[in-house]
Amino acid sequence: MQYQKLYKTMSKTIFDKIWDSHIVKQIPDGPSVLYIDRHYIHEVTSPQAFSGLEKRDVKVFRPSQTFATCDHNVPTINQHLPIKDESSRIPVEKLAENTKKHGITYFPLGHPSNGVVHIIGPELGITQVGMTIVCGDSHTSTHGAFGNIAFGIGTSEVEMVLATQSLLQTKPKKMLIQVNGRLNDSVCAKDIILHIISKLGTSSGTGFFIEFAGSAISSLSMEERMTICNMSIEMGARGGLIAPDEITFSYLKGRRYSPKGADWQKAVEKWKELKSDRDAEYDTKYQFKAEDVEPMITYGTNPGMGMAIDSIVPETNEYMGFTKGEKLTEKKIDYVFLGSCTNGRIEDFRAFANFVKGRKKADDVEVWLVPGSIMVENEIEKEGLGDVLRGAGFEIRQPGCSACLGMNDDKVPDKKYCISTSNRNFEGRQGPGARTLLAGPLVAAAAAIYGIVTDPRTIKQNIS
Amino acid sequence: MSFSKFTILESKPVLMPAENIDTDQIIPARFLKTTTRKGFGENLFHDWMYSKNGEKNPEFILNKENGKGKILVAGRNFGCGSSREHAAWAIYDHGFRAVVSSFFADIFRNNALNNGLLPVQVSPEFLQKIFETGESSLVVNLPEKTIKISSTGDCEYFEINTYKQDCLINGYDDIDFLLSNKDAIEKFEQNR
Numbered sequence: 001m002q003y004q005k006l007y008k009t010m011s012k013t014i015f016d017k018i019w020d021s022h023i024v025k026q027i028p029d030g031p032s033v034l035y036i037d038r039h040y041i042h043e044v045t046s047p048q049a050f051s052g053l054e055k056r057d058v059k060v061f062r063p064s065q066t067f068a069t070c071d072h073n074v075p076t077i078n079q080h081l082p083i084k085d086e087s088s089r090i091p092v093e094k095l096a097e098n099t100k101k102h103g104i105t106y107f108p109l110g111h112p113s114n115g116v117v118h119i120i121g122p123e124l125g126i127t128q129v130g131m132t133i134v135c136g137d138s139h140t141s142t143h144g145a146f147g148n149i150a151f152g153i154g155t156s157e158v159e160m161v162l163a164t165q166s167l168l169q170t171k172p173k174k175m176l177i178q179v180n181g182r183l184n185d186s187v188c189a190k191d192i193i194l195h196i197i198s199k200l201g202t203s204s205g206t207g208f209f210i211e212f213a214g215s216a217i218s219s220l221s222m223e224e225r226m227t228i229c230n231m232s233i234e235m236g237a238r239g240g241l242i243a244p245d246e247i248t249f250s251y252l253k254g255r256r257y258s259p260k261g262a263d264w265q266k267a268v269e270k271w272k273e274l275k276s277d278r279d280a281e282y283d284t285k286y287q288f289k290a291e292d293v294e295p296m297i298t299y300g301t302n303p304g305m306g307m308a309i310d311s312i313v314p315e316t317n318e319y320m321g322f323t324k325g326e327k328l329t330e331k332k333i334d335y336v337f338l339g340s341c342t343n344g345r346i347e348d349f350r351a352f353a354n355f356v357k358g359r360k361k362a363d364d365v366e367v368w369l370v371p372g373s374i375m376v377e378n379e380i381e382k383e384g385l386g387d388v389l390r391g392a393g394f395e396i397r398q399p400g401c402s403a404c405l406g407m408n409d410d411k412v413p414d415k416k417y418c419i420s421t422s423n424r425n426f427e428g429r430q431g432p433g434a435r436t437l438l439a440g441p442l443v444a445a446a447a448a449i450y451g452i453v454t455d456p457r458t459i460k461q462n463i464s
Numbered sequence: 465m466s467f468s469k470f471t472i473l474e475s476k477p478v479l480m481p482a483e484n485i486d487t488d489q490i491i492p493a494r495f496l497k498t499t500t501r502k503g504f505g506e507n508l509f510h511d512w513m514y515s516k517n518g519e520k521n522p523e524f525i526l527n528k529e530n531g532k533g534k535i536l537v538a539g540r541n542f543g544c545g546s547s548r549e550h551a552a553w554a555i556y557d558h559g560f561r562a563v564v565s566s567f568f569a570d571i572f573r574n575n576a577l578n579n580g581l582l583p584v585q586v587s588p589e590f591l592q593k594i595f596e597t598g599e600s601s602l603v604v605n606l607p608e609k610t611i612k613i614s615s616t617g618d619c620e621y622f623e624i625n626t627y628k629q630d631c632l633i634n635g636y637d638d639i640d641f642l643l644s645n646k647d648a649i650e651k652f653e654q655n656r
Contacts, residue, residue: 024645024648024649024652025645025648027627028626029625029626029627030625030626030627030628031625031627031628033642033645033648033649035649035652035653044496044497044548045547045548045549047499047500048499048500048501048549051499051500052639056639056643058643061646061649072493072496073497087497087498088497090497090499091497091499094499136547136549137546137547138545138546138547138571140547152546152547152571153547153571153574154547154548154549154552154571154574154575154578155501155549155550155575156549156575156578156579156637156638156639157574157578157638159639160638160639160642163639163642163643164639164642164643164645164646164649165649165653166642166645166649167638167642168627168638168641168642170625172570202484202541202544203484203540203541203544203567203569206541206544206567206568206569206570207570236541236544236569236570238570238571302484302486302544405488405493405546406493406494407493407494407496407497414516424486424488424545424546426486426488426489426545427488427489427511428488428489428492428511429488429493432492432511432516433516
């Protein structure tokens with residue numbers, strides 16, 4: 001009994017293991033000083049942190065552990081020209097100035113490594129395994145896909161990490177979400193996470209850190225896993241992670257910042273150990289069946305207001321202009337946005353391009369195809385997807401956060417409907433009065449071709 | 465950034481019973497372009513404050529006579545969404561010093577605490593009582609960790625860890641604390 005009890009307290013989740021190995025100090029009846037391995041910054045949430053440092057006359061403590069990119073404010077056309085809008089240009093210039101002054105690696109506009117912060121980190125192998133990763137951006141949870149504790153922070157916390165490479169954090173509770181089984185055709189990772197949020201609600205994860213597991217999760221590619229972890233914040237969770245495996249290691253191998261040679265072998269050996277013990281305890285557990293997941297769409301103004309695309313709207317939503325009981329399929333769509341840290345990676349473009357191949361864009365739909373990074377943009381051309389997309393009547397824009405939050409010119413006008421592969425459908429998120437319907441890349445592609453909400457299962461699809 | 469000390473706050477509440485008020489409602493992304501911490505109060509709840517033609521919306525609580533006070537009381541899951549600290553800055557800049565709800569989003573709660581804005585989490589029943597009591601002033605007592613409805617005397621304890629309580633009462637912030645622990649941080653790095 002005694003032995004069992006002891007054994008029990010020793011069992012840990014992957015979250016416990018990473019958390020415990022990053023504690024510098026524990027304050028009695030207070031938070032822990034948590035060491036941070038990687039810190040990403042962008043132009044919107046960092047300027048006030050740098051001015052804070054200057055006011056205190058403090059230098060950046062570990063500049064080599066912070067990486068910067070500009071993404072939120074940037075235009076998605078003519079990036080070679082100076083940013084026209086002064087209020088967008090100034091924060092970008094500030095970031096260049098601040099990173100230069102403090103010796104921080106910065107990937108400016110036009111740089112081959114520039115792009116959306118949560119796309120480039122993994123792409124470059126800066127995000128690895130078993131790390132603590134933070135950024136002044138709630139979708140930092142994306143990096144949990146590699147088996148990391150990754151979470152969004154505020155600007156005061158950005159300043160703390162710059163000053164001390166540490167944060168004061170209270171350990172969250174632990175939630176396990178298992179998804180087992182096989183996904184149906186035309187169902188993607190975005191549908192899994194929208195399904196989960198629609199069942200559990202947007203505050204179900206508050207106070208928790210999620211571990212996603214189960215056969216349907218472990219069979220996903222890294223990019224799909226990123227889509228899942230990316231939206232854990234939409235349940236209110238600080239983050240979500242997935243235990244690393246061979247898929248993780250093969251994604252990271254050979255990336256620019258990944259360990260090389262003998263260091264790589266050593267790292268992989270260590271990473272392989274990183275999983276939850278079999279009898280580790282969680283505060284809450286949920287189970288989902290992959291077979292229950294259908295192509296999803298949201299009908300309301302938070303990401304929990306989602307449903308299978310062929311369902312009827314369960315409640316009237318005045319802002320969205322939807323009435324209880326109506327169907328969304330065949331509803332006229334004005335805009336389509338493919339992109340963002342949720343669905344702006346190459347696999348998303350492959351899925352979209354494969355669907356539209358040999359078809360023509362609907363005339364009365366404005367479509368923004370925005371790659372998540374220059375690397376994604378280059379890959380699109382390298383694989384010939386650019387020709388497919390242009391052949392179907394689309395243009396490809398330049399990387400940035402774009403219409404996910406409309407900080408640049410890519411705003412959806414008042415009362416217009418937009419099928420968006422991004423992560424939030426809050427009122428006014430994509431522009432004042434804009435009506436956002438969140439969905440995956442296939443539903444976006446179908447809407448771009450037919451100009452209406454279309455269930456991709458009803459369309460004969462190209463063999464990829 | 466240091467902020468003013470917080471001990472006991474008595475004020476009329478500003479009641480916003482809506483649930484899930486997200487940070488895009490608190491301050492829309494298009495107003496996040498300023499590189500200082502000042503002035504965000506002007507755009508607090510911008511798209512609710514103003515109608516589409518730019519005129520003040522007389523129906524919105526902050527534009528009404530009973531919309532003046534230092535304590536914002538909102539429905540559950542307040543502050544969900546983005547990590548923008550601008551949301552906390554905007555609320556503070558507008559003049560609020562405490563936000564009361566039955567549930568706060570994690571990042572917003574931290575951001576508020578880091579700026580001297582006290583998030584007071586109360587039970588759903590107590591929140592309901594505040595909404596029902598209407599304009600009666602509230603007393604938030606941080607040293608005692610209590611919140612009281614003046615007119616009815618109803619009182620409830622709220623939770624805050626001792627460390628954060630001390631920080632707010634004394635006006636200290638986390639950076640001061642972390643900077644004073646640099647030796648321990650360096651030692652941690654060497655021992656990894």
